[in-house]
Amino acid sequence: xxxxxxxxxxPGQPRSIEVPRRTVYGNLEAVAAREPQLAAIDYYGKRxxxxxxxxQIDAVAGFLQVRCGVKxxxxxxxxxxxxxxxxxxxxxxxxADGVVVPVNPMNRTxxxxxxxxxxxxxxxxxxxxxxxxxxxxxxxxxxLVAAYSDYIDPAIDLPLPDFVRAPRQGFPAGVQYWKDALAxxxxxxxxxxxxxxxAVMPYTSGTTGKPKGCIxxxxxxxxxxxxxxxxxxxxxxxxxxxxxxxxxxTGMQACMNAPLFLGSTLVVLSRWDRxxxxxxxxxxxxxxxxxxxxxxxxFLSNPKLGQYDLSSLRQLGGGGAAMPEALARKLEEVIGLxxxxxxxxxxxxxxxxxxxxxxxxxxCAGIPFFNTDARVINLDSxxxxxPDEVGExxxxxxQVFQGYWKQPQATAEAFVEHDGxxxxxxxxxxxxxHEGYFFITDRLKRMINCSGFKVWPAEVEAMxxxxxxxxxxxxxxVHDQYRGETVKAVVVLRSGSKGIEPKDIIDxxxxxxxxxxxxxxxxxxxxxPKTATxxxxxxxxxxxxxxx
Numbered sequence: 161x162x163x164x165x166x167x168x169x170x171p172g173q174p175r176s177i178e179v180p181r182r183t184v185y186g187n188l189e190a191v192a193a194r195e196p197q198l199a200a201i202d203y204y205g206k207r208x209x210x211x212x213x214x215x216q217i218d219a220v221a222g223f224l225q226v227r228c229g230v231k232x233x234x235x236x237x238x239x240x241x242x243x244x245x246x247x248x249x250x251x252x253x254x255x256a257d258g259v260v261v262p263v264n265p266m267n268r269t270x271x272x273x274x275x276x277x278x279x280x281x282x283x284x285x286x287x288x289x290x291x292x293x294x295x296x297x298x299x300x301x302x303x304l305v306a307a308y309s310d311y312i313d314p315a316i317d318l319p320l321p322d323f324v325r326a327p328r329q330g331f332p333a334g335v336q337y338w339k340d341a342l343a344x345x346x347x348x349x350x351x352x353x354x355x356x357x358x359a360v361m362p363y364t365s366g367t368t369g370k371p372k373g374c375i376x377x378x379x380x381x382x383x384x385x386x387x388x389x390x391x392x393x394x395x396x397x398x399x400x401x402x403x404x405x406x407x408x409x410t411g412m413q414a415c416m417n418a419p420l421f422l423g424s425t426l427v428v429l430s431r432w433d434r435x436x437x438x439x440x441x442x443x444x445x446x447x448x449x450x451x452x453x454x455x456x457x458x459f460l461s462n463p464k465l466g467q468y469d470l471s472s473l474r475q476l477g478g479g480g481a482a483m484p485e486a487l488a489r490k491l492e493e494v495i496g497l498x499x500x501x502x503x504x505x506x507x508x509x510x511x512x513x514x515x516x517x518x519x520x521x522x523x524c525a526g527i528p529f530f531n532t533d534a535r536v537i538n539l540d541s542x543x544x545x546x547p548d549e550v551g552e553x554x555x556x557x558x559q560v561f562q563g564y565w566k567q568p569q570a571t572a573e574a575f576v577e578h579d580g581x582x583x584x585x586x587x588x589x590x591x592x593x594h595e596g597y598f599f600i601t602d603r604l605k606r607m608i609n610c611s612g613f614k615v616w617p618a619e620v621e622a623m624x625x626x627x628x629x630x631x632x633x634x635x636x637x638v639h640d641q642y643r644g645e646t647v648k649a650v651v652v653l654r655s656g657s658k659g660i661e662p663k664d665i666i667d668x669x670x671x672x673x674x675x676x677x678x679x680x681x682x683x684x685x686x687x688x689p690k691t692a693t694x695x696x697x698x699x700x701x702x703x704x705x706x707x708x
Contacts, residue, residue, distance in 0.1 A: 162534055164547075165527035165596025170391060170516045176531045177387040179558070183353050183378040184385060185254040187421040188214060195423055198397070201244050202427045202444050204320060204436075206313045208244055210423070220252035220285075220304075220338075222346030227336070228283045228302040232257035232352055235361060237276060237284035239263050239294060241323070241430040242406050245306040245338060247416060249285040250406070254378075257353045258283075260360045261373070262407040264613075266674035269293045270623065275363060276300060279373055279565065289323040291331065305331055306338035308430060318439055321431040355379040361565060362409055364506040364614070371619065373565030374506050381417065383558035384510045387530040388418035389448070392475050392500065392517045398424040399472070401441060401449040403432055410479060410612075413510040414450035424448075434459045438468040445472040452480040452612035453487065454643060456499070460490055470495055475517070479503055480612025482523040482600070502526050503600065504559075507574070507584060512555045513598050525590065525598040532557035534598065535578065536591055542576065547594045550601055554583035606698065608637035608645050613676040615647055617698065620669075620677050624649060627668055629657040634688050636702045638681060649679035650701055652688060660684075 169175065180186070188210070191198070196211030208216075224230040236253045238260050240246040253260045261279045263272065265287060275281070276299050283302045286294050291305050307328035312320065328339075353359070359378040363371040389398065400419040404411030419426055427444045429436060432455060440446065451459075456478075459465070476491065477500035483491075491499050502514035503525035512534060515526035528534040535544050536551040545551045554576060561584075563571030576583050587605035592598045608615040617635035624633040632652040640646040653660060662682035669678045689697040 162528060162596070164592065164594075168516050168519050168527060168595060168597075170393070171518060172393070173390065177390065179379065179382045179386050181355060183254060183351070183355065183357075184359055184381050184417060185217075185251055185351060185353075187385065187417070188217070188251055191420065191423045198423055199425045200420065201247060202399075202425055202440070203244050203311050204313070204318050204324070204440075205316050205443070206311060208311075213244075213248065216248050216342060217251045217255055218348060219342050219345060220248055221255035221348040223304075223341040223344055224252060224256040224258065224283065225348050226346045227341075227344070228304070230256045230258045230283055233259060233358060234283070235259045235261050235279040235281040237261045237263060237272075237279070237281045237286075237300070238407070239265055239267070239272070239284060239290050240287040240306065240407075241265050241289070241308065242402060242411075242428050243287070243306070243308045243324075243430050244311045244428065245285075245287070245308070246406055247420075247426070247428075249304075249306075250416070253285075254353065254359060255351060256348055257351065257357070259358045262360065262362055262412065264405070264407055264674055265290045266676065267293065268672050268674065269296050270672055271674065273297050274370060278370075279361060287323075288326070288329050288331075291335075295332070302336060304336045304338060304341060310339065319433055319436045321433075324430050353378060355382065360412075360509075362407075362412075362506045370622070371616070372567050372570060375562040375565055376509055377562060380509055380559050380561060383531065384413050384504075384508075384529070385417040385421050388413055388511070389422055389424075391514055391529070392448075392477070396423045398422060398447045399444055400424050400426055401429070401437065401446045402426045403429040403437060403455065404450060404452065404478075408612075409504070409506050409510045410450065414478075419448070432458070434462045435464065438462065438465060438470070441473065442469045447472055448475040449473060451476075451478045453478075453483055454611040456483070456487060456491060457642065460487070460494060465494070473497060476500065477502060477514075479511075480609070485522055488522050500526075503598070505586060507561045508555060508557070509559045509561070512557065512559065512586075515597075521597050523599070525600050527596055527598065528555075529557070529559075532559070533581065533583075535583065537576075537578065539604070542578070544578070545591070548591055550589055550591045552604055553586045553588050553590045553598065553600075554578060555586060556581045556583045560584045608635075608647055610640075610645055610647065610676045611643045615677050620647065620649070620673065620679070623673060624651070624665070624669065624679075626672075627665065629653050629660045630665070631655075632688050632696070634696050634698050634701055635679065636698060636705055638705060646681075647677060647679045648681040648683065648705065650683045650685055650688065652685060
């Protein structure tokens with residue numbers, strides 16, 4: 161067991177935390193029974209109590225079981241912006257003993273079709289703003305559509321996205337409406353899921369080009385849900401700004417599951433807006449905020465920031481990308497709080513490492529989390545490395561996933577036996593210092609980090625090959641002052657392609673990919689560098705770009 165960091169453990173916290181022997185839904189059920197009138201959600205000023213939240217969760221769960229035929233272990237696609245319905249749908253799927261397959265609402269039809277086909281989902285719960293991307297997927301037998309405006313006060317003076325204000329739309333016959341699911345009042349059967357049952361299957365990717373489902377049980381989700389806010393000394397009745405996307409494991413845990421376990425209030429934003437965030441921090445008396453670097457850059461650059469009362473904030477932190485030193489200093493000057501960074505992956509249901517709140521280090525992943533063992537190993541020999549030597553970071557803990565859905569070979573390659581334990585290979589290169597703090601230096605896996613969103617070049621390349629003018633493509637990362645990195649495609653055009661411009665490729669991609677995956681730069685070249693066996697030397701192109 162790695163113990164070098166123990167002298168810097170958060171004061172008053174135990175070295176390990178026992179997870180309750182109940183499902184993720186059981187967390188919310190317990191709070192609703194204990195304090196039913198407590199506010200669970202504040203959605204642009206309109207509040208929903210824990211009692212009402214549970215009532216709606218149970219009603220949707222009953223609808224899923226009775227009208228949609230969801231059975232124990234069935235996968236259900238969840239495709240929504242942050243909103244009360246996304247929280248309700250997530251917990252309703254779990255209450256129905258189903259499995260949540262959360263997807264980015266920026267995804268287009270071709271991307272969504274892979275998630276549906278791979279997960280064998282036959283039911284989807286979606287926001288009306290993304291329905292057009294789901295409609296062509298015939299494998300889905302039931303689609304439940306929600307309008308965000310059903311949960312807002314029309315008189316609210318906060319700046320709202322247009323898709324939130326949009327009234328309920330009409331849809332083709334056979335589409336089922338959220339309001340009808342609630343009105344049906346169907347009660348679900350007994351909640352039979354156990355800690356060992358599959359609960360959530362977020363998708364991640366790698367060098368294979370197709371996203372893979374990460375198998376998480378109620379137990380592995382609970383392993384970060386329960387201790388997440390305790391690490392920072394959080395108590396019940398926190399008010400949490402939920403602006404990070406909940407389809408992503410960081411937002412899912414820090415902005416939904418962990419706060420609900422503690423009986424906190426979620427102040428939900430469907431789309432990031434720096435003025436709206438500041439207004440809600442002031443009005444709702446937000447105490448806890450988990451964010452990514454790009455949010456903080458935008459927030460601090462607001463010329464009106466001084467007009468808002470941010471004094472209620474007590475905890476500030478996040479992950480996704482290292483917080484630049486200059487920005488961290490400015491945050492402390494303006495807000496008076498350190499930004500506590502953490503590190504985790506979809507495969508670990510968010511954190512494996514977090515900085516101790518009383519003694520954080522900047523641009524640092526932190527120290528191993530509750531119940532977590534982490535090491536650094538030599539890439540060639542697999543032997544364990546001492547402090548300050550760079551190798552691959554491996555982790556062992558109850559939050560580690562069971563494996564990749566229907567991918568036994570990829571699962572086997574993702575783990576290594578070390579010191580008598582089964583460790584997950586993170587694919588990240590890093591080291592730990594003499595005090596046991598871990599630092600990320602590079603990626604063993606090929607990946608681009610755009611504002612905290614992970615872009616897998618092989619996936620983008622696979623989609624670019626569908627363009628009729630593209631013969632070959634290689635996707636690399638380009639430094640971006642705001643996003644950290646952005647996407648660039650190096651393209652060989654087919655013989656005879658006339659009049660094709662980089663903008664044509666970008667516009668074509670924008671119609672078919674989530675916005676954060678779309679190449680912002682396209683270079684046309686005569687040929688791509690390759691190995692003797694014909695494999696594209698992407699690293700050579702990446703290193704050439706890095707030298708610019």
